[in-house]
Every structure is written in structure tokens, then in C-alpha cells.
Amino acid sequence: MSLKYMTPTEQFKKYLPKDYVELVDYGPFGKSQDEAGVNNIGQFKEVLEEHPMCSGCLMAYFIRVFFAALPNPEDTVTLGTAGCGRLAISQAAVPFIYGNYGDQNAMASGLSRAFRLRFPDKKKDVVTLAGDGGTMDIGFSMTMHSWIRGEKFTTIMLDNEVYGNTGGQESGMSPQGAILKMAPEGKKFEKMPATELAKTAGCVYVVRISPTNIKKTAKSIKRAILVAREVGPTFIHVYTSCNIEYSIPTEEVFKDAKDQEKDRFSFEEYMTDEAREVIERIEGEEKKAKKAKKGARKEEVVS
Amino acid sequence: MCDKITVGPAGYMPKSAPSMGVELAPEGKALLYGNIVEEEEAMRDAAKALLTRENPTIFPGPQILWDWKEDVAEKAAAILELAAEIPSCKIIPMPDYRPKYPKIDVKAEINPNHPNLTILDNKIKAAIFVGVHCHYANLTLRMIRAGTDCYTIALCAHMGHEEAMASIRDLHASDVRKFKDILIEERNKLGIEWTPTMPPANPSLEKEDHSTLTAADYGEYRSLLMSRKGEHVAEVE
Amino acid sequence: MSQNARPKLEKKIVDAGYLLKEAPRTQQFITGAQAMAEAVKRANVDMAIAYPITPQSEVMHLVGDIYAQGHIKEYYRAEEELGTMSAIAGAARAGVRMFTATSGPGLLRGLEAIASWPGHRIPAVLGVLTRVVNAPLSIQPDNIEIAYLMHCGALVLHAENQQDTFDMTLAAFAIAEKVDVYIPVAVATEGFFVTHAKGYVNTTPEDMALTPIDPTAAPVPAMDNETPPARIQRDAPVQKSNFMSYLIHAVWQQEIWDSNKRSMKYIYEYLGGPIEVQDPEADVFVVASGCAAAQAREAHRYAQEEGLSVGFIKVRSIRPFPVDEIREAVKNAKKLIVPEHNIIGWLCKEVKASIPNSGIVVEGPRVYGGMTLPVELIMAEIYNALGIEHNMKL
Numbered sequence: 001m002s003l004k005y006m007t008p009t010e011q012f013k014k015y016l017p018k019d020y021v022e023l024v025d026y027g028p029f030g031k032s033q034d035e036a037g038v039n040n041i042g043q044f045k046e047v048l049e050e051h052p053m054c055s056g057c058l059m060a061y062f063i064r065v066f067f068a069a070l071p072n073p074e075d076t077v078t079l080g081t082a083g084c085g086r087l088a089i090s091q092a093a094v095p096f097i098y099g100n101y102g103d104q105n106a107m108a109s110g111l112s113r114a115f116r117l118r119f120p121d122k123k124k125d126v127v128t129l130a131g132d133g134g135t136m137d138i139g140f141s142m143t144m145h146s147w148i149r150g151e152k153f154t155t156i157m158l159d160n161e162v163y164g165n166t167g168g169q170e171s172g173m174s175p176q177g178a179i180l181k182m183a184p185e186g187k188k189f190e191k192m193p194a195t196e197l198a199k200t201a202g203c204v205y206v207v208r209i210s211p212t213n214i215k216k217t218a219k220s221i222k223r224a225i226l227v228a229r230e231v232g233p234t235f236i237h238v239y240t241s242c243n244i245e246y247s248i249p250t251e252e253v254f255k256d257a258k259d260q261e262k263d264r265f266s267f268e269e270y271m272t273d274e275a276r277e278v279i280e281r282i283e284g285e286e287k288k289a290k291k292a293k294k295g296a297r298k299e300e301v302v303s
Numbered sequence: 304m305c306d307k308i309t310v311g312p313a314g315y316m317p318k319s320a321p322s323m324g325v326e327l328a329p330e331g332k333a334l335l336y337g338n339i340v341e342e343e344e345a346m347r348d349a350a351k352a353l354l355t356r357e358n359p360t361i362f363p364g365p366q367i368l369w370d371w372k373e374d375v376a377e378k379a380a381a382i383l384e385l386a387a388e389i390p391s392c393k394i395i396p397m398p399d400y401r402p403k404y405p406k407i408d409v410k411a412e413i414n415p416n417h418p419n420l421t422i423l424d425n426k427i428k429a430a431i432f433v434g435v436h437c438h439y440a441n442l443t444l445r446m447i448r449a450g451t452d453c454y455t456i457a458l459c460a461h462m463g464h465e466e467a468m469a470s471i472r473d474l475h476a477s478d479v480r481k482f483k484d485i486l487i488e489e490r491n492k493l494g495i496e497w498t499p500t501m502p503p504a505n506p507s508l509e510k511e512d513h514s515t516l517t518a519a520d521y522g523e524y525r526s527l528l529m530s531r532k533g534e535h536v537a538e539v540e
Numbered sequence: 541m542s543q544n545a546r547p548k549l550e551k552k553i554v555d556a557g558y559l560l561k562e563a564p565r566t567q568q569f570i571t572g573a574q575a576m577a578e579a580v581k582r583a584n585v586d587m588a589i590a591y592p593i594t595p596q597s598e599v600m601h602l603v604g605d606i607y608a609q610g611h612i613k614e615y616y617r618a619e620e621e622l623g624t625m626s627a628i629a630g631a632a633r634a635g636v637r638m639f640t641a642t643s644g645p646g647l648l649r650g651l652e653a654i655a656s657w658p659g660h661r662i663p664a665v666l667g668v669l670t671r672v673v674n675a676p677l678s679i680q681p682d683n684i685e686i687a688y689l690m691h692c693g694a695l696v697l698h699a700e701n702q703q704d705t706f707d708m709t710l711a712a713f714a715i716a717e718k719v720d721v722y723i724p725v726a727v728a729t730e731g732f733f734v735t736h737a738k739g740y741v742n743t744t745p746e747d748m749a750l751t752p753i754d755p756t757a758a759p760v761p762a763m764d765n766e767t768p769p770a771r772i773q774r775d776a777p778v779q780k781s782n783f784m785s786y787l788i789h790a791v792w793q794q795e796i797w798d799s800n801k802r803s804m805k806y807i808y809e810y811l812g813g814p815i816e817v818q819d820p821e822a823d824v825f826v827v828a829s830g831c832a833a834a835q836a837r838e839a840h841r842y843a844q845e846e847g848l849s850v851g852f853i854k855v856r857s858i859r860p861f862p863v864d865e866i867r868e869a870v871k872n873a874k875k876l877i878v879p880e881h882n883i884i885g886w887l888c889k890e891v892k893a894s895i896p897n898s899g900i901v902v903e904g905p906r907v908y909g910g911m912t913l914p915v916e917l918i919m920a921e922i923y924n925a926l927g928i929e930h931n932m933k934l
Contacts, residue, residue: 005371006770009379012368015394017411018507023770050404075765079630090776091404095763098775099629099660100652106623107630110589114634115764117586117613124765142626145619316790321798326805327720365761369768372756399769401776416778417785437719437759438661438795445791461719461757465798 003030003074023047023093029074034290038068038218047073051088056250058257059158059240062211063088066129066156069218070094071225076125077111079104081139083131084165084242085158102139104128105146105155112153125225126153132173133163136192140172147201147233154228155203155235156221157194160242168245175264180245195268198235204275205234210257210265220269226282227275234275239265307337308468311448319445320465327462327472334463334470342471342478343485349431349469350486352454353389354493356428360393361386361502362413366460367434368396374476381479382433387499388483388490394502395421397432400439411507415439419450427451432467433458433474440464458482547610551749553584556714559750560707560810565742572734575702575741576641576667576727577602579709580612583665584749586636587614591624593646594679595731596669600641621646625653632662635755635762637713641667643731645674647685651692658693658723658796660775661760663716663753665709666694668728669735670830670881672909680910681731683830684882686858689726693796695803696858697811698829699729700837702739708856711810713750721803722759723796728858730831730881733912800860807857814862815855817869819844822851824875824925827866827891829855832879832913839879839918850922855887863894875925876901879918883908 006029008016023029026045028036036044041064048067053060063085070076079097080086081104090096099107105128112126128135135143135157143155162180163169170183172192179186198206205227211217217238224234239260241248248256261267271279308320325337333345353359366372367379386392395413402416413421415435422430430453432440437459444455444466456471457464458479463472471478490497554563559582570578576599580588588607590600607615618624621642628638642650647668657664670683689696697712699705705727712725729735755762761769778788807814818840828836833854843850853869855862870876878888878901885903892898902925905917916932923930 005369005766005768007370009368009370009375011376011379011383012363012394012396014504014508015363015396015502016368016398017396017408017505020398021508029770052404074770077763077765086777090401093770095765095770097630097633097763098777099626100656103622103626103629103653106618106626107633109618109623110587110627110629110631110638111634111763113614113616114587114631114636117636118634118764141619142623145623149616316787319791319794319798321801322794327802365769369770371766371768402778416776416788419785436761438722439760441759441795441798442788442791445794446785446787449787449791450785461759 006074027093028068028070033069033071033222036068038065038214041068047094048088048092051091053084053088054244056243056253057084058211058243058253059085059160060088062158062217062238062240063129065211065214065217066221067092067094069221070125071222072123072125075123076127079108079111079126079128081130081134082165083134083158084160085129085131089129102130102134102137103142104130104134105139105151106142108153109146109149109151112151123229125229127156127225128153129156129158131164132157132159132161133171136194137172144197144201147198147203147235150202150232152228152232154224155233157235157237158240159194159237160240160245161191162242162245164242164245191264194237195235195270198237199270202233203235204232204272206237206268206270207235208237208265208268210239210261210267212254212257212261223279227271227278230278231272231274304338308448308466309336310452310454310468312450312452313448315449317445317449325465327465328470330473333472334465334467336468337465345469345471346482346485347489349456350482350489352429352456352468353392353431353486354490354495356454358393358425358427359389359391359429360395360425360427361431361433362395362397362435363433364397364435364440365399366436368398377476378479381476381483383501385479385483385486386502388486388497390490390495390497392502393425395425396505397435400436408507411505415443418443418446422447422451422453427453429454429456431456431458437461437464441466546613549610549747551747553751554748555751556711556810559744559748560711560714563744563748565744568741568743569738570702570741571598571736571738572699572702572705572729573598573602573669573736575706576709577606578741578743579706580639581606581746582744582749583639583710583713584637584752585612585639585713586753587631588612588639589624589627590615590617590640591619591621591642591646593621593643593671595671595681595735596641596643596646596667598735599667599669603639621650622653625650625657628664629653629657629660629662632664633660633763635753635758635764637717637753638662638664639667640664641669643669644671644682644685648673648688651688654689654694654724655692658799659792661722661758662724663722664724665712665716666724666726667709668726669731670728671731678910679731681733681831682882682908682910683728683730683880684884684908686728687882687884687886689728690859690886693800694723694859695725695800697725697727697856698858699727699734700830700833700854701734702741704856705729705734706741706743707811710750714810715803715806717753718803718806719757719759721799721806723799728830733831804857804860807860811856813865814857814860815853815865815869817851817853819851820869821872823849823873824877824922825851825853825870825873826877826879826918826922827853827855827870827887828879829858829887830881832881835913835915836879836918838915839922842915842919843922848922848926858887858890861890861894866891866894867896870895874900877918877921877925878902879904879913880906881908881913882906
């Protein structure tokens with residue numbers, strides 16, 4: 001891990017804008033999740049602050065949680081495509097690649113392989129964050145084939161069940177019957193079974209979640225990234241409602257997310273044995289370290 | 304030899320310097336107004352511009368702002384030595400290349416997607432770009448030539464920039480110091496008295512005085528403020 | 541992808557100038573596909589991504605073999621061309637040297653990504669082994685696809701034969717990565733006529749390789765978490781809005797074509813210039829590129845034997861197009877004949893647009909859909925141009 005590329009030249013630090021100095025001094029880079037994770041939001045400078053998403057947008061909320069949950073933000077690259085999400089993702093202090101339509105998983109295949117070539121001894125996390133259209137419609141072939149090839153990176157589908165950014169058109173992930181643009185009589189076929197497709201295509205860790213519980217959401221993100229480093233493709237299918245196109249009053253966005261938890265976005269976590277081994281090993285080590293730390297603190301108090 | 308590239312504003316949609324026939328200088332040479340000249344000649348003209356035009360400013364880019372390579376620290380030190388010798392020089396950084404949202408603080412930074420805002424607001428008539436990646440430097444220099452009357456100087460570690468009025472290539476710390484010496488010579492010739500002074504720190508770093516905050520300071524976010532019962536917020540931007 | 545198990549080859553690293561102009565050469569009798577692969581072998585390529593299409597497949601099969609031998613560090617078969625070209629764009633952003641190749645319909649399928657490579661500053665090398673664009677389906681040679689490629693911003697070199705294919709492919713890597721260029725280079729040659737036919741190729745030593753790519757000597761930062769700025773977004777969406785200059789996309793596009801223009805000096809340096817001229821004083825010139833240039837060269841030889849005032853111009857570089865060079869070379873010419881392997885005559889249009897007296901340009905001869913270009917077809921136009929009566933049975 002090298003923080004050099006985000007350490008200001010000594011002479012120039014006082015000439016940098018405040019925003020950057022704070023990011024260096026109080027940001028999450030080089031810190032553990034205990035120091036700058038979702039549990040400490042508000043106590044460190046987040047990598048994502050201002051963004052142009054709609055008021056009450058659950059996607060913006062999830063993206064904020066996602067960045068706070070990154071196990072290694074200083075060695076992470078995100079990739080995305082056209083859609084609402086990139087409006088916020090592109091404002092974060094984590095490298096973001098915006099390519100063409102639905103190409104994020106193909107680009108990530110090349111990028112993650114290139115990272116392993118150039119930096120065989122470093123852990124560089126690659127995460128694609130695209131909408132339901134980008135992941136399951138226009139990018140379907142590239143998404144599926146990256147999984148089939150066993151590419152080691154994390155795919156996150158921000159599912160708002162509609163093409164929000166282009167003005168509310170039906171997507172493959174819209175629920176059957178939904179009346180949307182380009183579906184004037186209601187959608188005539190069912191929502192695509194994304195997590196089933198992911199499992200079939202070879203994802204080793206798959207989660208479907210409505211992000212109502214921050215800790216649980218962060219845990220899934222972290223697991224997905226850590227497993228992708230070692231084992232293979234991982235996938236998170238997350239509900240990020242579009243309160244504009246589905247006319248959800250801002251104050252009911254969270255309630256809707258809770259309702260969806262019992263409906264189309266019931267929590268599901270799948271992992272292969274190999275993925276489970278990695279998770280148990282890493283989380284076991286973390287627990288041990290925490291215990292040792294607590295013990296050390298107790299000793300300190302005693303002595 | 305006529306000047307091919309001159310101080311702007313060049314207009315709504317100007318042709319690029321290369322498409323007007325300007326070519327990068329070969330090793331050991333420099334560009335001045337689009338013509339290939341000796342490095343010293345370009346440095347001398349650039350120095351005069353910095354000494355005689357209003358609000359001279361240095362715009363350091365990411366390659367020199369961030370301590371990522373061995374030679375950065377020395378180059379950064381040399382740039383600051385140069386800055387101290389330019390009367391009333393400011394340093395406004397270009398820390399990265401993505402567009403600023405929701406709005407750039409033009410006193411605190413410059414951005415390649417809308418460099419004209421910083422130049423125009425600060426009435427900068429002479430500027431040095433250093434440590435900016437070549438692609439973004441070219442975009443920035445072209446937009447400044449299009450829409451402002453700023454004299455631009457490119458100090459480039461690679462091959463230089465056609466769009467700048469003066470362009471120095473293969474820049475090392477020693478070249479910056481040579482430029483500084485030439486600047487001091489020119490300053491003395493012009494009879495300008497100046498004690499080397501470091502430019503002021505970034506204005507955004509000043510501590511905010513919360514006691515004088517009013518609703519107007521919140522700009523477009525003022526609607527998010529809770530007004531006290533009976534209070535009428537009349538002061539807006 | 542277990543890197544440890546990969547074969548390790550010891551090679552002498554040399555710069556492009558030495559490799560292309562000074563390195564010892566030995567003659568081989570190989571196909572165009574082999575020539576391209578042999579160049580890739582010597583180019584210190586980090587990663588190649590393959591997807592089959594006739595007649596290109598041969599090239600990426602051979603590149604696969606080269607990978608297995610250890611000349612390339614990473615190689616895989618992608619899902620289709622859009623996936624291939626997108627993955628190239630992703631990998632190149634990490635600062636590695638990339639190669640792929642395609643043909644006709646494959647090029648068009650990948651074109652959304654290819655057309656954005658220059659704007660994304662992707663210095664990859666793309667082999668284009670030409671083929672008809674389907675409707676109806678055919679796998680035959682026809683270079684109409686180059687017309688689509690000409691307006692993307694990428695450099696386009698057009699190889700006459702197997703030797704050109706080798707030299708241009710090798711030079712392409714060096715030119716693409718120059719800090720004042722840094723855009724993709726397409727090396728095109730005719731499918732089957734060159735890819736599947738053998739010719740003599742003087743190749744450089746196999747144990748000599750081009751200097752590796754230096755991701756820090758680039759006009760844009762590599763997106764590798766090692767290069768500043770940290771808050772990097774190299775190619776942010778730049779739409780006209782309240783927080784963007786109206787000029788940003790326009791100057792960005794200018795920068796791509798400026799980079800294209802700047803490459804000309806390297807085309808002189810490594811390939812001897814964008815055109816080759818024979819008999820500069822002639823009245824009639826045959827101007828051609830690629831495989832058509834081979835036939836035009838032969839027509840020029842016939843004309844020499846018959847004592848006719850005929851010159852020959854081969855266009856090596858389609859982008860940047862050598863406007864000044866062609867205008868100068870034909871300033872005293874009375875007729876220009878432009879033989880081509882496509883129906884629209886993209887080279888003819890370019891030549892016409894380069895000179896003040898476009899009326900002297902003869903539109904053709906053209907063959908397409910896989911037809912060969914007999915020398916006699918060009919000779920007939922030469923006779924017509926010189927006002928010589930002829931009765932050629934074609």
C-alpha cells in the first residue's frame with residue numbers, strides 16, 4: 001500500500017484547497033474500518049460529500065455507505081456507466097472510470113488483470129457500480145461473461161428498477177406490470193432473476209439486499225471485495241429505489257426500502273465453500289486482533 | 304518571424320495551435336508565441352510578462368502537488384523559490400482534473416474543465432502552469448487563450464505545449480532556477496524593487512468565523528436552514 | 541493466471557529507433573498474419589485480448605502461441621468484439637501495453653469502444669485485417685471498414701505487404717505511446733491477400749524487444765492508485781452545464797486530432813514518411829494504399845517497361861493523411877489514378893480533397909466484395925490518361 005500519490009508535497013501543502021488538506025488529514029486513507037468505517041460516519045472526512053443526486057435518493061445514500069465501507073479506499077478503482085449512480089460516484093475521491101454504455105465489467109476484466117500483472121504483490125480492489133440497465137440490459141453479455149470467466153472483481157448492481165437518468169423507461173429489472181415509459185401498458189414480463197443468474201454464471205459470493213441496515217450492508221460490501229481479491233467474481237444486487245419515477249414521497253423512501261425487504265429484495269446471501277473459508281479466516285483474524293487489542297487496553301488500565 | 308500564438312481572447316471556437324501549424328520545440332529549444340526559439344529568449348519574455356502584467360499566478364498541477372516521485376520535492380522547492388521572486392505572485396493549485404461540483408472556489412483552485420473562471424475572476428494576466436499532465440494542460444491552455452487575455456507559460460517535464468505563449472520543455476529543478484535568475488535580472492532591469500516573499504497560503508484554509516454567519520452564506524442551501532419562529536429571512540444572494 | 545508458472549524469456553531491451561532502423565535482420569518467408577504476430581512478439585506487449593473472426597483469427601491464434609511461449613504476459617479470448625475493445629480500454633488505463641486485432645464486421649461491432657479510445661487516451665495497437673462488411677455475408681477482402689475508422693481520431697497505417705505489416709505493427713507501439721501522441725494506432729492490411737499469403741519479411745532478432753511502456757511518461761495519469769491525483773477522474777462526463785465550460789468537449793476533440801497530427805514526425809522517423817514516391821517528374825501518377833499499392837507498383841513497372849511517363853505514390857498513413865506531401869508530389873501531374881479495394885473510394889476522396897485541381901483525379905479502378913485487382917485494370921486507366929489506344933481483354 002502506497003499513500004505517496006495522495007501525500008502533498010511538503011512545500012505545497014499550505015497552497016492546497018481546504019477540501020484536499022482535510023481529505024489527507026482526516027480522510028479514510030490508510031485507516032482501518034474501525035477508525036474510518038460506516039460506524040464512524042461523521043467522525044472522518046468522507047470520500048464522497050457533495051453530489052447532484054435527487055433529494056431523498058436511496059441510491060445516493062447507498063453510494064455513501066459503499067465508499068465508507070471500502071476496506072482499502074486508497075487502493076480501489078471503481079468503474080461505471082451511464083446512469084444516475086455515476087453522478088455521485090464520479091464525485092468521490094476514489095478513482096472512477098467512466099467508459100461507454102454497459103462496458104464496465106469488460107473494462108474491469110482488463111483493468112483487474114492488468115493490475116495483477118503490474119502489481120503482483122499488491123492488493124488492488126476493482127469494483128463496478130452500474131445500474132440495472134447497465135448491468136442486466138445493455139451490459140448483460142459483458143457482465144455475464146466476466147462472471148463466467150471467473151474475473152476477480154466485485155460487481156454491484158444499483159437496482160432502481162427503471163432507467164432513471166434517461167427519464168423513466170422500463171428496464172429488464174422493472175417489476176412485471178409497472179407502467180413506465182416504453183411500457184405504456186405495463187411491463188409484460190417478469191423482473192430478471194439477477195442473483196440466480198450470478199450464481200449460475202459462477203459468482204462465488206452473491207448478496208441481494210435492501211440497504212436498510214447500514215452495518216449489514218457494509219458487511220456485505222466488505223465481504224464481496226475481500227472474496228473477489230482471492231477467489232473470484234462477487235455480486236451485490238442492491239435496491240436503490242427511484243423516488244422520482246416511482247413517485248415515492250421523500251419521507252417514505254426508507255419505509256419503501258423496508259417494505260421491499262419483505263418483497264422483491266428479501267435478504268439473500270450465498271457463498272461457495274471457498275468463499276466461506278476466506279470470510280471465516282479474515283473475520284476470525286479480525287476478531288482475534290480486536291480481542292488482543294481489548295486485552296492490551298485492559299492491561300494498560302490495570303497497570 | 305511573426306507571432307503565431309498570441310495572448311487571447313482568440314474567440315468563440317478558435318483553431319488549435321497545432322492545426323495552425325505550430326510544432327513542438329525540439330530538445331534544447333523552447334516555444335515563444337508558437338515559434339521555436341532558444342530557451343533563454345522564451346524565459347526572458349515570460350519573465351517580463353510575469354513582472355509587468357497584472358496578478359501573476361503559478362498554477363501547480365498534480366504531478367508537483369503530490370509527493371509521488373523522487374524528483375518532485377526538489378522541483379516543488381525550486382518553484383516556490385521562483386514564486387517568491389515574482390512581485391505579488393499567487394499560487395492557485397490544480398489538484399485534480401474532474402469537474403468541480405457544485406461550484407468551483409475560484410480563489411482556491413483552478414480546474415481544466417473551466418479554467419477561464421479562475422483566470423477571469425482573479426483578473427490574472429500572466430500565469431505559469433507546471434506539473435499538469437500534458438493532455439489537461441493543452442485543454443486548459445487552449446480554453447484560456449480562447450476566452451481570456453492571460454499570458455500563459457508552460458513549464459513541462461515532457462515536450463512542451465503549443466498553446467502557451469511561452470513553453471519550456473524537459474523541465475528540471477535546475478531549469479526552474481535558471482528561469483528564476485533570468486527573472487531577477489529582468490526585474491532589476493525594469494527597476495522593480497522587491498524583497499523575496501512567499502505567496503499567501505490558500506485562502507480556503509482560513510478558519511471560518513461562525514459568529515458572523517448569516518443565512519445568505521448558505522446560498523442555495525439556505526432553504527435547508529430552519530428559521531426561528533417569527534424570523535423572516537430577507538437576506539439572500 | 542498463475543504468474544509464477546509463466547515461462548520467463550531473457551531479451552535484450554532496445555529503443556524503437558534501434559529496433560526499427562539499426563537492428564540486424566534476417567529474412568523469413570511468412571504470411572501477413574505471421575508478420576503481424578512476429579512484430580507483436582518483439583514489441584514487449586503486456587496483454588493481448590482475442591476474439592475470432594475470419595480472416596483475422598489467424599493473427600490472434602499466433603499471438604496466443606506467443607503468449608504460451610512467454611513473449612506476452614497475459615492473453616484471453618473475450619466474449620465478442622465490444623467486450624474485447626472495452627477490456628483493452630480498461631487494461632490500458634492501468635498503464636500496460638495492449639494489442640488486439642479484428643476484421644470487417646468485428647471492427648464495426650467494436651467501433652463504439654474503438655471510437656472512444658482516442659478520447660480516453662488509450663495507446664493500444666489494433667490490427668485490422670480487412671474484410672467486407674456483411675450484407676450479404678462474405679468473408680472476402682474489401683477494405684471499406686477503413687472508411688469507418690478514419691474519423692475516430694486513431695492513427696491508421698495501411699500495409700502494402702507482409703514486410704510493411706511487420707514494420708508498421710512494430711512502429712505502431714512506439715508511435716502510440718509517445719507523450720505528444722498517446723492515441724491508438726490501427727495497422728490495416730488486406731485479409732487473405734496479405735494475411736494468408738506468404739512474402740519475404742526481414743525480421744529483427746527474436747531475443748530483442750522494444751523498451752517497456754512507461755506509465756508515468758504519459759499525457760494522462762494511469763488509473764493505478766500510484767499516480768496522482770488521488771481524486772482522479774480522467775474522463776469525467778463533460779456536459780455543457782452550469783459547472784462546465786462550453787468549450788471543454790470541443791478542445792478535447794481538438795486535442796485528439798492534434799495528437800494525430802503530431803504523430804507525423806514519428807511516421808517519418810520510423811517508417812520513412814507517410815508516402816513513397818517513384819518517378820516524381822511523371823505526368824500520370826498511380827496513387828494507392830495497402831494491397832492496391834502492390835498492384836499499382838506492378839502497373840508502374842509495366843509502364844516503365846513501355847517507356848510511359850507514369851509515377852507511383854504509395855500512401856502509408858491514412859491518418860494522419862499526408863495532405864501536404866501529396867499536394868507537393870503531384871503538383872505538376874496531369875492525371876492521378878487511384879485504384880482501391882472498396883466501392884466508395886475513400887482514398888480517392890482524400891486525395892481529391894488534398895489538391896487544388898481535383899479534376900485530374902480518375903475515380904478508380906475499384907474492385908470490391910473480394911475481387912482481385914488485376915494490373916491490367918490499372919494499365920487500362922493509364923492508357924486512357926495518356927490518350928493511348930488500347931484493346932485489353934479483361
